[in-house]
Amino acid sequence: MIWLTWRQFRVSAFIMLGALAVGLLVLGVTGPQLADSWQVSQQSFFDQLATDRVKTAIFHAGTAVVYALPAVVGVFWGAPTVARELEAGTSRLVWTQGVTRIRWLATKLGVAGAGAAIVGLGGLAFTWWCAPIDDAVAEGYSDPGMLSVPRLWPELFGSRGVVPLAMTVLALVIGVTAGLLVRRSIAAMAVTLVAVVAVQLVFPLVVQARLLPPKELTTTITEDRLTEFTGRPGSAPDEMVVERIGVSIDSPGAWITSNQTLDDSGTVVATFPSWVAECAAPPGQQDAETAACFDRLAAEGYRQHVEYHPASRFWTLQLIETGLMLGLALVLAGFCFWRIRRDLT
């Protein structure tokens, strides 16, 4: 049975592994260069990187590829493995050749799952490549573009570490499940694509923030910490009603999930008094007036409440999310084994 599964699988496996090898080669050549650049330049690292078209392109393309891998594996490996056989009737051929369905499905899941895991290792290789950038972010350096987005942020979290591996395996099982339920290749592939993308959206948008309770911090609002100052025009000309203030915290690479201003009674401020508009000043044009405004904010009891996940939690969160995804994959696989025992002609 392993022979048959491998025989059906090998062409696409070679294509996939070939592409993976090319990717690893590119990362292997450019990775040490990136590490050297970080060692040598330190604070000007991001300035240099921004001018390095090739490595910037690898960074963006690599992120995109690692995000796309699960869908590719689920759609092209997971969905057709089962659906094509049910569609063509070849499953009946095999099931009447002295192979139980359980063994049939187990072999398919095993072989394709191993393939998916190998492909998912590509995520780890990319994480290795990005290490200098992550180090620079951890040191507090930054770049106005996408390059210095901390790896803990939901935008990138799923493209680093072991989560891509778990997501790839999960996508494969989603594909197999869809194939088993839909029983037609093309339809199963479409369902798989939608389901995988949905899972890839739900995890960063909904799940990631709930994996661990965030750390909390309450701090005074000062001029140099200010990161956000949002308002809308008031009723009078030149008047501005301030609605939101955000501050930074001394935790490079942290993921801030909540950044709210509290008043002296401890409730969240919806609209600030009109004098707060005085605090707004373009960078470099702060004067005594803005300083007085910040002093008044502190004196009247306004303070900033920040909820965040520090960068040090990266691997903890990675492992929890990986466990969740693999657990989900196991549940789906269990469902497949239950379903395969029932009538399928």
Next chain:
Amino acid sequence: MSAVLRATGLGKRYGRRWALTDCTVDVPRGRVVGLVGPNGAGKSTFLNLAVGLLTPSSGEIEVLGERPTGRRARRGKVGFVGQDTPTYAALSVADHLRLGAHLNPYWDGALAADRISGLGLDPGQRAGRLSGGQRAQLALTLGIAKRPDLLLLDEPVASLDPLARREFLQDLMEAVAEQELSVVLSSHLVSDVERACDYLVVLVDSRVQVAGDIEELLSTHHRLTGPRRDPAQLPADQHVVAASHTDRQSTLLVRTDRPILDPGWEVSQVDLEDLVLAYLGRSAAEPGSSARPSLEALR
């Protein structure tokens, strides 16, 4: 005669629809059984149940003395050639033989190779490029080379042209003669059965209408033609299978173990087609007419 396939009150339901109800039949060992019935009669369902691809909704089915998912079936003692003879389009003929060798405990590689070369198939050819007849032959090879005790074929020749049909059945007969296996072959064409089988099971509306040795069936069924009369007045041992009347004349198809003595009848032999059609027509005319009398009469 021990039964190679035995169904008792077998039924299969898809949702609310019963594809097969209350099917009771014994298939003796060492026979080539033709399972005949119109489309939708439940032939495929019956064979799929027999090979364990479906699970019964009611009743029981035994294959080689145990349930279809039992150890014998798993050890490859039951061969199956499915409807439309599925094969892996992307795999070559040789790959299919290797597949059989990998998946079956009693695989007869020499037999398989002989058959393939005897058929003139190129082992390197992909199954997807084969003609319908060649693909059916390949599927049959997979079914035979596993050395089963029982081979089930679900409309194997339905999609073949008449020549390929004949070749396939001839080939099947040779394999049966060499290997002493029992065969159940379903078809909606009487001519296929006539060519290949020595035992007949007629399945209509998911019920067995008649089952028995073909020669015996032919010798116990008679067409009676004579002046018009009521079929109910026949002797008790003559069962009317089909009756048609004109104003003056009655034509009856009756089954009886004894000679027809009444001189008022002109007695003629029936052929298999007449016989099958009579049973097919009977069930349509009398829905729910029980299969029991005919079965009892057989024993």
